[in-house]
Amino acid sequence: MLKEVVHRSHHLWQCFPRHLHCHDWSPVNSKARSRSGRGSVSWRKPLFCMASYHRDVVLATNAVRLASRLCQTVQRGLLTQETQTKSDKSPVTVADYGSQALVNWSLAREFPPGTFSMVAEEGSEDLRTEAGAPMLERITQLVNDAIASDAALDVAPLSKEDVLEAIDWGNSEGGSNGRHWVLDPIDGTRGFVRGDQYAIALGLLDNGKVVAGVLGCPNLPMGSIANGIPANSSEPVGCLFVASLGAGTTVEPLDGSGEPKRVHVSDVEDTAIATFCESYESAHTMQDLTANIAGTLGVKAPPVRIDSQAKYGAMARGDAVIYLRFPHFGYREKIWDHAAGAIVITEAGGEVFDAAGEPLDFSRGRWLDLDTGIIATNKELKPVVLSAVQKCVKDLKIPAKH
Numbered sequence: 414m415l416k417e418v419v420h421r422s423h424h425l426w427q428c429f430p431r432h433l434h435c436h437d438w439s440p441v442n443s444k445a446r447s448r449s450g451r452g453s454v455s456w457r458k459p460l461f462c463m464a465s466y467h468r469d470v471v472l473a474t475n476a477v478r479l480a481s482r483l484c485q486t487v488q489r490g491l492l493t494q495e496t497q498t499k500s501d502k503s504p505v506t507v508a509d510y511g512s513q514a515l516v517n518w519s520l521a522r523e524f525p526p527g528t529f530s531m532v533a534e535e536g537s538e539d540l541r542t543e544a545g546a547p548m549l550e551r552i553t554q555l556v557n558d559a560i561a562s563d564a565a566l567d568v569a570p571l572s573k574e575d576v577l578e579a580i581d582w583g584n585s586e587g588g589s590n591g592r593h594w595v596l597d598p599i600d601g602t603r604g605f606v607r608g609d610q611y612a613i614a615l616g617l618l619d620n621g622k623v624v625a626g627v628l629g630c631p632n633l634p635m636g637s638i639a640n641g642i643p644a645n646s647s648e649p650v651g652c653l654f655v656a657s658l659g660a661g662t663t664v665e666p667l668d669g670s671g672e673p674k675r676v677h678v679s680d681v682e683d684t685a686i687a688t689f690c691e692s693y694e695s696a697h698t699m700q701d702l703t704a705n706i707a708g709t710l711g712v713k714a715p716p717v718r719i720d721s722q723a724k725y726g727a728m729a730r731g732d733a734v735i736y737l738r739f740p741h742f743g744y745r746e747k748i749w750d751h752a753a754g755a756i757v758i759t760e761a762g763g764e765v766f767d768a769a770g771e772p773l774d775f776s777r778g779r780w781l782d783l784d785t786g787i788i789a790t791n792k793e794l795k796p797v798v799l800s801a802v803q804k805c806v807k808d809l810k811i812p813a814k815h
């Protein structure tokens with residue numbers, strides 16, 4: 414089946430120069446028909462020529478929406494099955510693999526395998542073993558259910574082999590030359606298991622720079638979370654953040670029920686009224702250090718702690734003014750944990766940098782090679798935040814470059 418899709422995509426691909434695609438999606442959408450009981454992830458049609466990454470953004474948005482559906486299904490099941498313990502990792506793994514397969518499959522409808530590079534978290538090795546067979550069965554079912562739930566996708570079901578193949582399109586090492594997609598199929602695994610925040614994070618690198626990013630945040634309220642995430646609120650949840658170089662950052666409902674709106678980072682310049690956000694999990698960031706930095710800055714509000722790159726999205730629309738992340742000694746950051754989030758912030762007018770004040774370098778393969786920590790804030794506050802960070806890091810005597 415994939416071969417048929419790839420063939421059609423390849424034909425499309427040959428018709429248009431790279432980065433400047435003026436076609437609508439009629440070859441895909443002409444087959445779409447409305448079927449009762451099936452929603453649509455609102456596949457967008459690019460109608461006219463726009464900035465160079467517009468087409469990539471459209472594809473990425475559709476891919477993330479589709480993967481979000483699968484993740485929502487799995488999380489719902491995880492939280493409702495009484496026999497399922499929350500410490501059981503298997504549902505998470507199923508969702509990770511399924512989300513990665515769907516994003517890769519979606520991109521491969523337009524970029525034939527072999528013509529796009531994807532740096533993603535998962536590989537299919539374990540699923541190819543006898544022990545992995547039941548899991549592969551379940552993933553294939555979830556992937557096909559997600560595709561079937563979309564009225565715009567009238568394609569034959571994927572086989573198990575198709576799913577394995579799609580997962581493995583994510584095995585690129587990235588690097589400083591050319592275009593590389595970067596995917597975290599479920600960022601914030603622990604939040605996912607708890608029933609809290611997580612994100613499907615898809616970025617695009619061009620010659621080592623992040624040029625586009627899409628964050629699907631299925632549990633993030635559309636309204637501000639500056640004062641934390643309200644329990645049992647009637648606020649609509651599910652946000653999609655989209656950013657591309659020079660085009661700004663937008664947020665819209667993940668379910669396609671509303672229009673994208675431009676967002677901007679907070680313009681607060683007084684640290685006494687600033688808020689900061691950080692990882693929910695204390696194992697993921699040195700919360701003593703971040704408290705110290707916040708204290709040095711005179712920040713009074715308690716931290717907003719949420720999982721995943723949903724933090725970057727929340728910050729991009731001004732819910733928090735500062736983001737502080739300081740993993741414990743020895744942890745190496747991976748590019749898929751920050752690529753999409755970083756451009757969501759920078760295109761919203763913010764800055765993302767390490768403790769040396771340098772922007773993050775995504776050109777070195779699967780890992781980020783940074784000085785201590787990751788910090789984000791608005792341009793006005795960067796000098797004062799950086800100075801507080803450097804003072805507190807020095808006091809802590811953390812070895813540089815960890």
Ligand SMILES: Nc1ncnc2c1ncn2[C@@H]1O[C@H](COP(=O)(O)OS(=O)(=O)O)[C@@H](OP(=O)(O)O)[C@H]1O
Nearest residue numbers: 599600601602692693694696697719720721740744
């Ligand atoms: N020990 C340690 N230190 C620092 N960071 C770690 C660590 N272990 C994991 N990770 C990565 O953190 C990703 C989760 O993002 P956050 O840390 O922002 O969220 S949270 O901790 O769940 O609140 C998480 O992403 P996922 O693995 O996709 O969930 C990890 O890549």
Ligand SMILES: [Mg+2]
Nearest residue numbers: 597600601750
């Ligand atoms: Mg992650």
